[in-house]
Amino acid sequence: MAAAATTSRVARRMGADDDKLVFETTEGIEPILSFDQMGLKDDLLRGIYNYGFEKPSAIQQRAVMPIINGRDVIAQAQSGTGKTSMIALTVCQVVDTASREVQALILSPTRELASQTEKVIRTIGDFMNIQAHACIGGKSVGEDIRKLENGVHVVSGTPGRVCDMIKRRTLRTRAIKLLILDESDEMLSRGFKDQIYDVYRHLPPELQVLPSLSHLAFSLNFALFFAGTILLHCFSLSSLFMLLKLGLN
Numbered sequence: 447m448a449a450a451a452t453t454s455r456v457a458r459r460m461g462a463d464d465d466k467l468v469f470e471t472t473e474g475i476e477p478i479l480s481f482d483q484m485g486l487k488d489d490l491l492r493g494i495y496n497y498g499f500e501k502p503s504a505i506q507q508r509a510v511m512p513i514i515n516g517r518d519v520i521a522q523a524q525s526g527t528g529k530t531s532m533i534a535l536t537v538c539q540v541v542d543t544a545s546r547e548v549q550a551l552i553l554s555p556t557r558e559l560a561s562q563t564e565k566v567i568r569t570i571g572d573f574m575n576i577q578a579h580a581c582i583g584g585k586s587v588g589e590d591i592r593k594l595e596n597g598v599h600v601v602s603g604t605p606g607r608v609c610d611m612i613k614r615r616t617l618r619t620r621a622i623k624l625l626i627l628d629e630s631d632e633m634l635s636r637g638f639k640d641q642i643y644d645v646y647r648h649l650p651p652e653l654q655v656l657p658s659l660s661h662l663a664f665s666l667n668f669a670l671f672f673a674g675t676i677l678l679h680c681f682s683l684s685s686l687f688m689l690l691k692l693g694l695n
């Protein structure tokens with residue numbers, strides 16, 4: 447396993463001209479300029495266009511294909527660059543709706559972000575009938591149990607509640623193939639490290655991991671956390687890590 451490596455820099459606001467942006471990404475990563483060229487499921491494409499997206503944002507152009515192709519990707523970008531939507535559309539592509547098991551798990555630092563991600567997944571995935579559930583603190587545990595027992599494809603939640611549901615065996619993890627740690631730097635700074643590891647220990651060994659970072663500095667804290675994650679998982683990671691770091695130019 448080779449860790450990845452290159453960084454990218456970009457001044458990005460949705461709607462900004464891409465020619466004003468400067469990127470550094472892992473070698474060999476070519477931006478895919480249209481959703482049509484991504485080989486996405488037809489029903490997912492319909493959902494994306496119906497949502498009003500016309501072309502992928504900078505981070506979507508560079509990160510979606512590697513994730514869909516099964517690589518572990520670190521995506522670093524500022525707020526508003528299209529990360530949440532990138533997560534939503536890759537999750538929709540990866541999930542097999544013929545099975546009713548949880549196949550993608552997204553952990554977020556806040557209830558709002560976890561709910562927002564779940565909503566975008568449900569909206570973009572509407573034509574493919576994707577079932578997503580927000581598993582967050584402050585909501586009824588009974589409702590979580592009911593939803594999870596009915597069967598969902600995707601869970602987007604905060605670490606504490608997700609951990610609780612896994613320990614109760616209500617959230618079954620055996621079919622999870624994609625773990626997304628959204629704003630993982632923020633999760634670490636909010637003290638979720640132990641809960642994330644706890645969740646991690648219950649996941650299958652064949653797992654694709656996608657940490658996203660919202661801040662531009664690649665902190666020591668995150669590096670240590672990520673190294674721990676790799677160590678826990680080093681015999682099963684099949685692919686190289688890639689660093690897609692998008693920051694202000």
Ligand SMILES: Nc1ncnc2c1ncn2[C@@H]1O[C@H](COP(=O)(O)OP(=O)(O)OP(=O)(O)O)[C@@H](O)[C@H]1O
Pocket residue numbers: 460498499500501502503506523524525526527528529530531532
């Ligand atoms: N490809 C796209 N085309 C047009 N609009 C987009 C695209 N991707 C995302 N957006 C819109 O841009 C805004 C920010 O996107 P998103 O929430 O995915 O970004 P984010 O980086 O997660 O930001 P935040 O942290 O603020 O949620 C949203 O209103 C979203 O609908």
